[in-house]
Amino acid sequence: MSIDAIRALPPLREVIARHGLSASKALGQNFLFDGQLLDRIARVPGSLDGERVYEVGPGPGGLTRALLATGANVVAVERDSRCLPALAELSEASGGRLRVIAGDALEVDEAAEAGVGAHIVANLPYNVGTALFVRWLSSETWPSWWRSLTLMFQKEVAERIVAAPGGSAYGRLAVLAQWRSTARLAFPVHRSAFVPPPKVMSAVVHITPAAQPDGVRMADLERVTAAAFGQRRKMLRQSLKGVAGALDALETLGIDPQRRAETLSVAEFVEIARAIRA
C-alpha cells in the first residue's frame, strides 16, 4: 500500500544529507520538515483522496509526501536538478501517483500537464511566487483550469491578497484575488518552521474560484486598479483622469470622485470596469 510506503520513507533530513541538498538562496529554497505542519497544509483544500494536485517546487519532497499521504495524484515541477533523485525515490514509493517534471514552472503548460480540475498546492519559491499567482488569477476563461489554490506566501503578501478596503495592504493584488474568487488566510507559519529560516514570517492562503461578474473584462479592471492604486494617495478624480470614461462612470455610479482608491470596495472597482467598457 503506497501510503504506508510513503510514511515509511527515511526522514527528510536524512534524504537531504544523502543527496547533498544544501538550500540555494538563488532558487528561493526554504525547506519544511515538520510533518504535522506539512499535513496541515495538505488538508487546507479539503479531502484530496483521488484528486489531482499540481505542486510547484517540491524540493526534497516534504509537502509532496504529505500530499501523497492524502491519496492524491501529484504532478510536481522542480527546477533544481539536484532534487530529482530524491523525488524519484518518492515517486517509486508512491506507486505511480507522483510524476515529476524537471523544469521552470513559468514555462510549463500547466493545464496540459496537471489536467483541468487539479488543485494547486505549493510552498512557493518567493522569487517566482507572485508571478505565478498573478498568472493563475488572470486566466481569460473562468473558472480556470485549477480547482483551488493553497499557497505559502510571505505574510505581508498573504495580507495583501486577503486585504479588505481601508488599509495600506489593500491594492491591486486584493482586487485581482477577490473580484471572482474567495480568498482567505488559512494560517500563519512562523519563520522558524523553515530550513533555513527566511527573514520574514509566512502564511498559507486558500483561494477558490467564484462566479465572474457579468460584462467585465479583466483588462478594464486592471486599467482601473493600476491607475487608482498607482496614485493611491490622490483622489479618484485625479488618479483616474487618464482612464477613458472613468470619471463619467464615477458620476453615473454615484461614487464620490473625492474618494481615494483604498476606500473602494472590490464590487465598486468591478462596477467602474463594467461601466468603462460600455
Ligand code: SAM
Ligand atoms: N516544497 C518544498 C518544501 O516545502 O520544503 C520546497 C519549497 S522551497 C520554498 C521552493 C522550491 O521551488 C525549491 O525546491 C526550488 O528549487 C523550487 N523552484 C524555484 N524556482 C522554481 C521554478 N521557477 N520552477 C520550479 N521550481 C522552482
